[in-house]
Amino acid sequence: MRKREILPSNDLLFKKLFASPKNRHILIGFIHDMIGLNVVDVIIENPYNIRTFKVTEDQQEFLETEVDVLARLDDGSLVTIELQVRREAHFIERSLHYLSEKYVSNYARRDLEKLKDDIKEDKYGSLRPVYGINIVYFDLFKEDDKAYHRFTMYDVKNKIELKNEDGLPLLSVVYFDLTKPRDTLEGEMPYWYDYLKSNKKVKEAPEYLQDAYKVTSYENLEMEEREMLDAVERARSKLDAQMLYAEEEGRKRGEREGLEQGLEQGLEQGLEQGLEQGLERGLERGIKQTKIDTAKKMLKMGMKVEEIHAVTDLSVEEIEKLK
Known part of the structure; x- marks a missing residue:
């Protein structure tokens, strides 16, 4: 068998790495290194299964590079991990929507209301912290050169972080940017940076990361x-x-089109403007047609309008017309 080097950013490898129950120790180490939580154990709520990756030849055209992993910690908190390779419109908004959706999903869960003996049964007591970890392979925050950002709900005037009775932030989101300089990272994060970006093996990396090399x-x-x-x-x-x-x-x-428009105007300025406008229009048409063709195939596959919208960025109205 030939030896191949494939990055952990591959959908299947990433899912196998972080969503396999037998690799929980790797997931626990990653969560600790990214958000500083000392996790005892996790339950993976969307576990990896190779059969979920079996798709038809048509479906393979639309495999996205993003992968969501959902894990529940021993205190009832949720951790979401998402990988995003390509830049996508409204990515930050989507990551916050997903985070908020998971937070609200715990409301009125009786098993979570009774996690602590000193808390009476209360529907709001089931609202446990949710942490989102987003690994991105594109320049997300152009205004600085930091590879790691963590956001919580924060009083900017009085510098107070909003926390629950256990002293934990209710909502926390991390963006781990693999396009920014490695030397802006601390702790074990530089080792994860090397591994996720280039599959680089480092002898000094912790044992759970050494196991990650083997898994992928x-x-x-x-x-x-x-x-x-x-x-x-x-x-x-x-x-x-x-x-x-x-x-x-x-x-x-x-x-x-730009050349024709410029010649008709008969002026040097008109030629320049025509070329620019025509080039822009042509690019838009080419990309738009590709999105439409993609949406048609996805409709034939029976995919939902919302899913098609997320992939192609076509409006819901446009997709409904195609449908």
Whole structure:
């Protein structure tokens, strides 16, 4: 078998790494390093299963690079982990929506109301902290060069963080930016940076991270996993090629339209403006058509309008018309 180097950012590898019950110690170490929680144990609420990755050839075109992992800690708190490789419109808004949705989902859960003996049964007592960890492979905050950001609810005037009776922030979101300098990180985070960005193995990394290297090593995968991983890689390459082709065709069309418009105006200024406007229009048309074609195929696959909107960024009204 040939040896392959595939980054942990691959959908299947990432899910196997953080959502496999047998790898809970790796997840616990990651949570501790990212948000400083001393976790005793976790329950993975969306556990990894290779069969969930089995898709048809058509579906492979639309495999997203984002992966959500949902884990419940021993105190009832929830941790979400999301991987985002490509820049996406309203990504921050979506990450906060997901965080808030998980927070509200605990409301009135009787098993969570009784977590502490000194707390009487109360529907609001079931609202446990939710922590969101987002790993991004694009420049999210252009205004600074820090690779790690953590946000909570905070009184900016009096410098007081909003916490529950246990002294924990109710909502906390982390953005781990792998495009920013490594030397801005502290603790064990530089080792995670090396691993997630380039699959770099560091001897000084903690033991649970050494185990992570083994879990995502291509030669340690099962045959079914290797086959699915190869299929996902092919699908991603195909989608990238289609988008590149659409952009190139849009650029060519824009140049032609711009030249025609500029010649009609007969002025040097008009030519320059026409080229610019035509190029922009052509690019927009090429990308728009690719999104429409993608949405049509997703509709044939029976996917929901909301899911198609999230992938293609077409409006709900546009998708309904296509439907």
